[in-house]
Amino acid sequence: MSLPALRALRERFPAAHITLLAMPWVADLYGREPFCDALIPWRAQRGVRDLGEKWRVGGALAKQHFDLAIMLPNSFDSALPAWLAGIPRRVGFDRDARGWLLTDRIARIQPGETPPHQSFYYLELLRRAGLIEALPTEVVIRLDGAAAARAKGRERLGTGRVVGVCPGAAFGGAKRWAPERFAQAAARLAKELGAGVALFGSGDEVAICGEVNRHLGGSARSFAGATTLGEFLELLAACEVVLTNDSGPMHVASALGVPTVAVFGSTDEVATGPTGPLARVVREPVSCSPCFQRECPLTDPGANLACLRKVSVERVVKEALEIVGVDGKS
Numbered sequence: 001m002s003l004p005a006l007r008a009l010r011e012r013f014p015a016a017h018i019t020l021l022a023m024p025w026v027a028d029l030y031g032r033e034p035f036c037d038a039l040i041p042w043r044a045q046r047g048v049r050d051l052g053e054k055w056r057v058g059g060a061l062a063k064q065h066f067d068l069a070i071m072l073p074n075s076f077d078s079a080l081p082a083w084l085a086g087i088p089r090r091v092g093f094d095r096d097a098r099g100w101l102l103t104d105r106i107a108r109i110q111p112g113e114t115p116p117h118q119s120f121y122y123l124e125l126l127r128r129a130g131l132i133e134a135l136p137t138e139v140v141i142r143l144d145g146a147a148a149a150r151a152k153g154r155e156r157l158g159t160g161r162v163v164g165v166c167p168g169a170a171f172g173g174a175k176r177w178a179p180e181r182f183a184q185a186a187a188r189l190a191k192e193l194g195a196g197v198a199l200f201g202s203g204d205e206v207a208i209c210g211e212v213n214r215h216l217g218g219s220a221r222s223f224a225g226a227t228t229l230g231e232f233l234e235l236l237a238a239c240e241v242v243l244t245n246d247s248g249p250m251h252v253a254s255a256l257g258v259p260t261v262a263v264f265g266s267t268d269e270v271a272t273g274p275t276g277p278l279a280r281v282v283r284e285p286v287s288c289s290p291c292f293q294r295e296c297p298l299t300d301p302g303a304n305l306a307c308l309r310k311v312s313v314e315r316v317v318k319e320a321l322e323i324v325g326v327d328g329k330s
Helices: 003-012 024-031 051-062 076-085 119-128 146-157 179-193 203-215 229-237 248-255 313-323
Strands: 019-022 038-041 068-071 089-093 104-106 162-166 196-199 241-245 260-263 279-282
Touching (some): 003 119, 024 229, 038 051, 068 076, 089 119, 146 229, 162 248, 179 196, 179 241, 179 313, 196 203, 229 248, 241 313, 248 260, 279 313
Parallel strands (some): 019 038, 068 089, 241 260
16 A cells, blocks of 8 residues: 555655565565565564664664654554654654654544545555545556566476465454365466466465365465465466455555456455456445445345355456456457
């Protein structure tokens, strides 16, 4: 969600040296992008713990004599190192009791003040701080390093066409389409495209990827819990099409320009959906969705997860074949 704002910042300051302070698990997402000249890892734990590491990072920032610090996260911790470094201008939303750490306290965004997609949240921070003149009319989240990532991913895979499947979702079970349906859709797409299947997920999603593979008869290659973020980016970029829930991998796949079909249930695609012409959202309307719950709150088994159960394998396959330019009639 931060990529459009970071790209806008580069356009506003084309000759500036831009350094990103980022948690190690997400740093690889930014490292090959043209708005990033350098990365500093942020390994400190949240809250009052690990004050020594926070002091060390603040000291490291001070030595680089930055003119401006922009805090995209709302947390107190994200503003603290810039304050410790004495950076003369410190911009961020006035939240999490951190206003006194900022020089530019930007008022919170109220409902309806910006377009609904969350990427506008960070763009509006820049606009209110006077760093950009206006919000764009639309946002396409993209990774400019996609071509290089794709080439490396094809080398890693060492095979022909690949259907990628990302069946997890860190937010909770109310966002996860059934593993057997992912398997059925992937098998049909693989047959239509003459492709193999690759499964992706975090270390916490090894089991759900294993369940998908079990329904595929063990024919898929699973990379769950076995890649760095950089390696995951490369492998995902090399896929012919990606099937996913509303999740981080969904945003990564669409930002890489990979044809992406995302199943939505408890969440709202208007606010957090993928962007770009190669992204499709599949959802079926039910009265209780979007509910934004981690787990389905309904106790009636007949209604439980109705939003996801109504999404058919046929619909997902149809959308995927359309987006890759195959009619599915062969």
